[in-house]
Amino acid sequence: MTEVQKLKQFVAKYQELKSEIAKVIVGQEKVVDQILWSVFSGGHALLIGVPGLAKTLMVQTISQALGLDFKRVQFTPDLMPSDIIGAELLDEKRQFKFIKGPVFANIVLADEINRTPPKTQAALLEAMQEKHVTVAGKSYALPLPYFVLATQNPIEQEGTYPLPEAQLDRFMFSILLEYPSYEEEVNVVKNTTNIRKENIKALFTADEIASLQNLIRQMPVADNVIEYAVKLVGKTRPAGEFAPDLVKEYVDWGAGPRASQNLILAAKTHAASKSKFSPDIADVKAVATGILRHRIIKNYKAEAEGFTEERIIAEIL
Template structure:
């Protein structure tokens, strides 16, 4: 396919990657239409939260994980379970507590009678064996359990008693945190935060949305949602996302934006130096590009555009910046700092 056909919704740019085939172009068109169907279907039970739904879809089709941040009662569990329902995926929820052990999420060998009078160990699968796993209040878990979840997230497999088990594709972890000022919760280590592609922050609904929520949830049973996709469809679209072309200048813009978050190295603006003690690492550049590819495909575009990178920059970068005491004293959050960087980018 010629470059002129590929560059819909995008200014002319140099692309060194192969353009999409005719079949891929048709697949992108189908995915764009399907994305709108998914939004409409979820809106039957989820009031508002359009941006949250879009970011969850971006992470899913980018084969990445997401961190949901919000106070209790914002329908995080309902949203994730209904997302799995519309995609015909297996969903499990794990409530993290201080006494949760690795075997409680991975499973373990149990001694069972095989029917002929003999006993043997058989592996009982834990709740991590699902397509979408909601790790509720993950910041309450002990280090051993965190390590087991990290292996599952990174490798898409777990190890129990020296034996490895593959997790079913597609696999996505959505972890929730209550705000750190809530009693009994603690912030996740920076190394673990970096494993999540995006921090998706949920805020209180508007008055109109809150009234609509009350109408929807205090009547009869919630409607069953239509199954719009299958696991095989999702995997095929995840592969399609990887083939979305990226202009050379987009790679440069993503790398330069991430480098501006680092106070060391002379790449950050002067105003940022007293506000940030540690910036985003190379994985942030990867996630910016993958997130932009996923968003472009979901929007029905055949090429990554600057607006795709800007749309995912806030959730990709915010949780990767460690602010200083000076920033806290000035009331500057990591979100504010990323917003200012994007504003300067124009």
């Protein structure tokens, strides 16, 4: 099968995938899209939303439709690194045996990641970056494809451990989950207060997703698109040569080079999902907010005047 045929097949299956997810998840199309772009780009995502918006159900449904192994970890203040990575235990033969933790899955939902201390956060973030974990000097590879979706509750900050900027940068997308519209909420209540249970069909295998991630990476990108992405990221840095006055006034720190890489990778996936053979500037713009949102550190003046990251990104776009 040629690359063109593979891409056409991907577009058809991508639409089927969204229809399958929509059987359970009402609305939230932008959120589902960003999660899927992240998966097919080989990145991780941070999902920010208040309790009760079906974040866990959404990730579970997406993993079922993708045909991937799914594990959920509820992060708590007393969670230890060994609780998520696994540990060596003595078996009946008095030999050490490694018992794998929940981090060994294709899709790992790290629920309320900011509720656990930095030591445990760091253990997960090493797994995200290196795609393997080290226990007692031995390295264990994680299953591929590997995707971490971490959730945060934006309203309860007491007793939390905010992720440092360097760790936030490991996430490709930061996705805001908002309340459903009136019509969507009516449909949610209708669908969830009866005995009907939707069966989600697995449309992919782990090997197919790994192959598609590779296909998307091979997509050619014009130099002007790469230059646009790099310049866009440069505009977020207050000391940079491209920084507009708004950024100089309201931003402490901007995005690093990983943001430029993620913009191009996500733009490739966005283009592929729209049946295009190469991303253009419109594809970069389509993914920019989710990729830059958590990489812009506002100053006190921005906080005092109510300047949001979204408004800053909209201005530089």
